[in-house]
Amino acid sequence: MKLSVLAEKLALKPVTEMFDKEISGVYISDMVSDVIANAKPGDLLVTVQIHNNVIAAANLVDIAGIVVTQGKLPSEDVRKMAEKAQIPIFSTDLSRWQVTTMLYEAGVR
Amino acid sequence: MASEAQTRYKMVNVRTGHVIMEHDVLSHAARSYFCDEPIPPREDYREGEHRWRYAGMAQSFQFDILDERTGVTVPLREMLGLVYYANAKPDSTLHRLGTVAHENGISVYAAVAYENPDGSVRVLDGEKVRLLNALFNDRLHTPGKKVLILPDLFDIYRTVSYGDIMIDFGLSSMEPDEV
Numbered sequence: 355m356k357l358s359v360l361a362e363k364l365a366l367k368p369v370t371e372m373f374d375k376e377i378s379g380v381y382i383s384d385m386v387s388d389v390i391a392n393a394k395p396g397d398l399l400v401t402v403q404i405h406n407n408v409i410a411a412a413n414l415v416d417i418a419g420i421v422v423t424q425g426k427l428p429s430e431d432v433r434k435m436a437e438k439a440q441i442p443i444f445s446t447d448l449s450r451w452q453v454t455t456m457l458y459e460a461g462v463r
Numbered sequence: 464m465a466s467e468a469q470t471r472y473k474m475v476n477v478r479t480g481h482v483i484m485e486h487d488v489l490s491h492a493a494r495s496y497f498c499d500e501p502i503p504p505r506e507d508y509r510e511g512e513h514r515w516r517y518a519g520m521a522q523s524f525q526f527d528i529l530d531e532r533t534g535v536t537v538p539l540r541e542m543l544g545l546v547y548y549a550n551a552k553p554d555s556t557l558h559r560l561g562t563v564a565h566e567n568g569i570s571v572y573a574a575v576a577y578e579n580p581d582g583s584v585r586v587l588d589g590e591k592v593r594l595l596n597a598l599f600n601d602r603l604h605t606p607g608k609k610v611l612i613l614p615d616l617f618d619i620y621r622t623v624s625y626g627d628i629m630i631d632f633g634l635s636s637m638e639p640d641e642v
Contacts, residue, residue, distance in 0.1 A: 410547030
C-alpha cells in the first residue's frame with residue numbers, strides 16, 4: 355500500500371514532504387536499538403519518539419515512513435534531516451494502539 | 464530489489480542490555496562497557512590504580528554477524544554504536560564528508576568502539592567494518608540507496624556526546640518538546 359493512500363485512510367498529517375513509497379509492513383517501537391535490530395526495510399515505523407536518532411536508525415534500515423503518535427511534532431532540524439534522507443514523517447493525535455488498529459482495518463498485515 | 468531470503472549476511476545472537484558509562488575518580492579517565500545483567504551495577508569499584516564510578520546508562524544491544532555463505536559468525540562486542548553524519552558537529556570532517564556523500568545517494572555513519580580497559584580510545588578493525596557495511600547494505604530495498612559505515616578515523620568519539628550515538632540514551636523522557 356502507498357503511503358499517500360494510508361495517510362488518507364488514517365487522516366495522518368504529513369509534516370515533511372510525502373515521498374510516496376510503498377510500505378511492506380509495520381514496526382512499532384520507541385527504541386532506536388530495537389528499530390536497528392528488528393525493523394525491516396519498507397516498514398512503516400509507528401513511534402512516539404521525535405529524536406534525531408530515530409531518523410538515523412530509520413535511514414539505516416530503510417524504513418519507508420514514520421508515524422509519530424500522540425500529537426508529538428518533530429523539530430525543524432529533525433524534519434529537515436528526514437527530508438534529506440527521503441523518509442516522510444506523519445503526525446497524528448491517535449495513540450500507537452489506535453494507529454495499529456486502524457492500520458489493520460485498512461488492510462495492512 | 465533485495466529480499467530477506469536473498470541476503471548473505473545476517474544479524475544474529477542479538478543481546479539486549481545497557482551501555483554503562485563510568486569515570487575514574489582519580490585520573491578522570493572515562494569509559495563505557497556493555498552489560499546484559501538485568502539490573503546493571505551502579506556501585507564504585509577498584510581496578511588496579513583506578514576507582515571507577517557510575518556516570519550513566521543507556522539501553523542498547525549487541526549482535527554478531529553471520530556470513531551464511533561461509534557459515535562464519537563474527538562477534539561485534541567492541542562496537543558501542545553508530546553516529547549518523549548529520550548528528551556530528553556541522554564543521555566536523557564526518558559531517559562535511561557525509562554531506563557530500565549524501566548528495567550522491569550514500570548515507571555515512573561512523574562506528575564508535577568501546578574504550579580499552581584503561582579508558583584509551585579503540586578503533587574497530589577493518590574486517591568488522593567491512594562486515595557491518597555488508598550487513599546493512601544487504602538489507603536495503605530502495606534502489607540506488609547505499610550506506611557507508613566508516614571506522615572512527617575522525618576522532619568523533621571525543622567530540623560527540625552519548626546522545627549523538629545511536630543508542631537509547633536520554634530517550635525515555637516523555638516531557639513535551641519545544642517545536
